[in-house]
Amino acid sequence: MTQSVYKVIEIIGTSPKSWEEAAKNAVELTGEHLRDLRVAEVVAQDLVITDGKVEAYRAKLKVSFKYEGSR
Numbered sequence: 001m002t003q004s005v006y007k008v009i010e011i012i013g014t015s016p017k018s019w020e021e022a023a024k025n026a027v028e029l030t031g032e033h034l035r036d037l038r039v040a041e042v043v044a045q046d047l048v049i050t051d052g053k054v055e056a057y058r059a060k061l062k063v064s065f066k067y068e069g070s071r
Helices: 019-031
Strands: 006-015 037-050 053-066
Touching (some): 006 019, 006 037, 019 037, 019 053
16 A cells, blocks of 8 residues: 655635635645645635725635655
């Protein structure tokens, strides 16, 4: 049986439009720097408010990717 290990990191994405776009932006940018992303879980959502108006949507995610360490 093949054994695998996965690392989990937290990332935060932002968007001026929506939480969904914030999460998508975070995953896509992370995917440009890490290989073999597996699962992303949204763990928190919040808003940046300036002068009483929503300036940005923020999504915090836990993202897992396959760990490729040496043995």
